[in-house]
Amino acid sequence: MRNTTDRQTIENKLERILIQVQKPGRYVGGEYNQIVKSWDSVKTHVALAFPDIYDIGISNLGMAILYEIVNQRDDVLLERVYSPWVDMETLMRKEQIPLFSIESKTPIRFFDILGISLPYETLYTNALNLLDLAGIPLRSSERTPKYPLVIAGGQAVFNPEPMAEFIDAFVIGEGEDAIIEVINLYQEWKQSKTSRQHLLEMLSTLSGVYVPSLYQPSYNQDGTLQALVKHHPDAPDRVLKRFCPRLPSPPTRFLVPNIDVVHNRVSIEIMRGCSRGCRFCHAGMVNRPVRERPVDEIIRSIILALEHTGFEEIALLSLSSSDYSQILDLVDQIQQHFLQSHLKISLPSLRIETFSVGLMDKIAKSRPGGFTLAPEAATERMRNIINKPISTEQLIHTAGEVYRRGWKTLKLYFLIGQPNEQIEDVKAIADLCKNVLYEGRKHLGRKAELHIGISTFVPKPHTPFQWASCNTEDQIQEKQKLLLNELRNPGIKVTWTSPAETMLESWLTRGDRRMGNVIYQAWNNGARFDAWQDRFDLNAWSTAFQQTGLSPHFYTHRLRSDNEVFPWDHIHIGVTKSHLLKEFKKSLNGVLTPNCAEHCSGCGILHEFGTIRRDHPGNYWKCPELTA
Amino acid sequence: MTEIPTMFRFRIFYAKNEALRYTGNLDVHRIWERSFRRAKLPLAYTQGFNKQPRINQALPLPLGFTSQAEIIDFWLEQWLTPNDILQVLQTALPAGISIHEIKPVHLNETALQNRIKEAEYLVSFLEAIPLSKLRDDISILLAQPCLIRVRREKEYNLRPLIKDIFSIGMNEDAYPYFYTLLTAQPNATGRPDEIVAALGYEPFLARYKRTKIIFSD
Numbered sequence: 001m002r003n004t005t006d007r008q009t010i011e012n013k014l015e016r017i018l019i020q021v022q023k024p025g026r027y028v029g030g031e032y033n034q035i036v037k038s039w040d041s042v043k044t045h046v047a048l049a050f051p052d053i054y055d056i057g058i059s060n061l062g063m064a065i066l067y068e069i070v071n072q073r074d075d076v077l078l079e080r081v082y083s084p085w086v087d088m089e090t091l092m093r094k095e096q097i098p099l100f101s102i103e104s105k106t107p108i109r110f111f112d113i114l115g116i117s118l119p120y121e122t123l124y125t126n127a128l129n130l131l132d133l134a135g136i137p138l139r140s141s142e143r144t145p146k147y148p149l150v151i152a153g154g155q156a157v158f159n160p161e162p163m164a165e166f167i168d169a170f171v172i173g174e175g176e177d178a179i180i181e182v183i184n185l186y187q188e189w190k191q192s193k194t195s196r197q198h199l200l201e202m203l204s205t206l207s208g209v210y211v212p213s214l215y216q217p218s219y220n221q222d223g224t225l226q227a228l229v230k231h232h233p234d235a236p237d238r239v240l241k242r243f244c245p246r247l248p249s250p251p252t253r254f255l256v257p258n259i260d261v262v263h264n265r266v267s268i269e270i271m272r273g274c275s276r277g278c279r280f281c282h283a284g285m286v287n288r289p290v291r292e293r294p295v296d297e298i299i300r301s302i303i304l305a306l307e308h309t310g311f312e313e314i315a316l317l318s319l320s321s322s323d324y325s326q327i328l329d330l331v332d333q334i335q336q337h338f339l340q341s342h343l344k345i346s347l348p349s350l351r352i353e354t355f356s357v358g359l360m361d362k363i364a365k366s367r368p369g370g371f372t373l374a375p376e377a378a379t380e381r382m383r384n385i386i387n388k389p390i391s392t393e394q395l396i397h398t399a400g401e402v403y404r405r406g407w408k409t410l411k412l413y414f415l416i417g418q419p420n421e422q423i424e425d426v427k428a429i430a431d432l433c434k435n436v437l438y439e440g441r442k443h444l445g446r447k448a449e450l451h452i453g454i455s456t457f458v459p460k461p462h463t464p465f466q467w468a469s470c471n472t473e474d475q476i477q478e479k480q481k482l483l484l485n486e487l488r489n490p491g492i493k494v495t496w497t498s499p500a501e502t503m504l505e506s507w508l509t510r511g512d513r514r515m516g517n518v519i520y521q522a523w524n525n526g527a528r529f530d531a532w533q534d535r536f537d538l539n540a541w542s543t544a545f546q547q548t549g550l551s552p553h554f555y556t557h558r559l560r561s562d563n564e565v566f567p568w569d570h571i572h573i574g575v576t577k578s579h580l581l582k583e584f585k586k587s588l589n590g591v592l593t594p595n596c597a598e599h600c601s602g603c604g605i606l607h608e609f610g611t612i613r614r615d616h617p618g619n620y621w622k623c624p625e626l627t628a
Numbered sequence: 629m630t631e632i633p634t635m636f637r638f639r640i641f642y643a644k645n646e647a648l649r650y651t652g653n654l655d656v657h658r659i660w661e662r663s664f665r666r667a668k669l670p671l672a673y674t675q676g677f678n679k680q681p682r683i684n685q686a687l688p689l690p691l692g693f694t695s696q697a698e699i700i701d702f703w704l705e706q707w708l709t710p711n712d713i714l715q716v717l718q719t720a721l722p723a724g725i726s727i728h729e730i731k732p733v734h735l736n737e738t739a740l741q742n743r744i745k746e747a748e749y750l751v752s753f754l755e756a757i758p759l760s761k762l763r764d765d766i767s768i769l770l771a772q773p774c775l776i777r778v779r780r781e782k783e784y785n786l787r788p789l790i791k792d793i794f795s796i797g798m799n800e801d802a803y804p805y806f807y808t809l810l811t812a813q814p815n816a817t818g819r820p821d822e823i824v825a826a827l828g829y830e831p832f833l834a835r836y837k838r839t840k841i842i843f844s845d
Contacts, residue, residue, distance in 0.1 A: 015835075018650060018692070019691070019692040019831075023650075024650040025651055025655070026649035027650075028647070030647035030648065031722065032666075034723075085817070177766060256662060256722070258655060258659060259650070259651055259652070259655050260650060260655060260658075304842035306665075307666065307668075308666070310661070310663060310664075310666040310720070312661070312662075312665075342673065342679060342681075354684075
């Protein structure tokens with residue numbers, strides 16, 4: 001058999017090269033809970049790729065969810081693959097080892113379907129590199145039927161256009177149900193023995209699936225998009241995202257890595273979506289509606305997951321833990337069930353109020369990691385612009401409570417560069433931090449520490465700020481310099497994002513289909529692991545822009561007009577463009593929008609998904625009830 | 629005074645196989661912790677601020693090696709028969725660990741790592757090398773009074789660490805192998821891949837398996 005000899009050859013070569021690379025355990029699998037099926041026992045073979053190293057991909061919750069769901073089917077196997085680190089890539093190319101799956105060491109090009117997870121834009125060059133290492137033509141148009149169907153999903157593909165040339169079909173939104181439908185349809189197609197083109201056309205009729213090759217963009221004189229026109233009658237005019245009306249049972253058989261990785265833990269989502277409406281936040285817009293998981297299901301899942309894994313840490317995930325309506329009950333039950341065991345429990349994304357400190361106090365026996373809060377801005381003016389209202393007094397009070405209860409380190413996250421930000425708003429961040437540390441010293445003296453994380457705002461598609469311009473590198477540098485100067489203090493540690501990395505993210509996130517060429521050239525110029533500070537190569541990207549004749553400024557620093565057609569307008573998240581524009585205008589006037597758990601602002605979700613809401617009544621879904 | 633809870637000490641003799649070849653000692657430690665937890669065994673924890681499960685490994689195994697002679701000690705808060713422990717552990721272990729034997733050990737017995745004298749390894753080449761040439765290379769090597777090598781930027785003498793090289797042979801693919809006995813004490817631990825390098829071969833052209841751990845008493 002072709003596959004068997006290939007597998008044997010790969011194993012023989014690995015025997016010699018693995019001992020020469022860093023952390024060879026990244027490439028061998030064998031984790032507790034790994035699922036290995038016999039290749040010939042199933043009809044369809046799916047490879048699921050995470051385009052970053054094993055150490056990061058192994059704990060990705062999306063990967064864990066799909067791994068369990070797909071492998072539950074007897075007629076399908078799903079195996080994993082991650083990006084090889086640069087040392088391994090060099091040896092694989094030298095020894096001509098094609099990209100192979102972790103479980104069975106089968107070359108990726110022998111799979112029927114290759115799914116690529118794209119949670120953030122800085123993985124795009126890695127995704128191309130995976131295709132290249134697999135020996136799969138990079139461009140969708142160059143793939144013949146002997147190659148796998150290449151699909152992609154994840155938070156970044158809500159704007160699929162930059163990767164449109166390389167991906168056969170995108171799954172927009174939550175993948176739990178869609179992945180199964182894609183597999184079913186693939187099986188149907190395989191039996192029909194029709195062309196690959198026919199497969200793509202069939203896929204485009206699935207809800208939430210976008211087949212970019214069936215659409216053709218045209219551009220205006222000024223370079224903006226004129227229209228994206230479909231050239232196949234069956235393809236939908238707009239692609240509506242998928243989501244699960246009721247959150248399915250969470251995965252509990254997490255892979256337990258045999259080597260040290262970034263997150264060694266059980267992750268349980270307590271809630272999906274966020275009702276806050278912060279105007280810069282991509283996750284808060286694209287993941288609506290807010291859906292909660294019941295407390296008893298969370299507790300049951302934690303117990304099962306701990307039995308299945310033996311992990312020593314649990315993370316309760318959501319975009320805003322404090323907004324989980326049953327948070328007190330959940331924390332009480334966690335205390336009751338797990339406080340006597342030797343477990344570490346984390347509850348991220350807490351609101352800035354003393355209530356949060358009380359919650360953490362209940363679940364944290366020791367205070368190893370410090371306490372994290374994200375005020376984002378330091379003046380009332382900016383907080384109104386971004387729609388994240390917290391008063392300075394409230395923040396200082398909460399910080400004091402954190403230190404008083406024994407946390408020595410407080411971490412605060414800020415976001416500079418938001419629309420209409422003045423230098424005084426930046427200066428206010430420094431003043432606020434000094435006041436917070438002063439508060440800490442009252443309780444802990446010199447032991448009190450403050451860590452400040454300064455990110456730079458990147459306007460994201462499908463958010464109220466999608467029209468906004470991104471700060472220039474000079475502006476960012478000026479603001480960072482001011483903060484670093486002001487915050488030179490032995491009790492304060494500051495980390496920040498390099499302006500060049502912000503530029504890369506801002507080119508890619510609002511890119512159109514032409515950006516695909518830039519990504520291709522950058523990869524060709526050697527760009528890999530762009531998310532890794534020490535690997536990011538700005539030069540590879542600047543050269544790529546020159547080679548393609550595109551202007552990076554066009555994508556980054558341009559304020560868009562109200563009626564501009566965006567490259568992602570055909571992807572519908574349920575929230576309407578008119579609502580987003582209204583929010584943008586309100587931000588410019590400093591007008592707040594209430595939390596939608598308190599007052600529905602008519603973002604479009606209920607209008608778009610009204611039927612689903614009627615079929616799924618109950619308060620686990622945070623939009624108002626609809627009566628028939 | 630904190631009260632020290634009742635504890636029971638056990639020893640596991642096990643093999644570390646192919647599937648865990650690339651898992652280092654710290655990670656093996658964690659695999660045991662998690663396996664005990666999955667098996668719901670009542671592990672005893674160390675006292676103090678940072679409580680850790682009480683598990684002791686006898687001798688670190690270099691990355692990439694397999695072993696048929698690994699040993700750990702662990703402590704439980706409750707008495708269980710070795711057979712009961714084995715039963716619950718079997719399904720809780722990942723691929724790559726297979727247990728030979730579990731037995732109870734006296735609480736006061738000296739820590740494993742302080743009793744080790746030597747370790748024996750099987751070195752199997754991955755390429756055909758004439759057996760006569762390998763025999764000659766080994767004779768020459770052993771005849772040297774001193775073998776200065778550099779490891780992690782430090783010079784050391786490999787020769788006194790080699791107690792023996794024996795049973796030189798050939799497998800069915802005509803790939804040669806040999807066994808070696810090396811000292812295994814703090815600051816005097818011999819590595820078989822260092823012998824292969826000293827013989828003039830690439831260390832990654834051989835596989836290494838620990839076959840025995842020898843105690844001083």
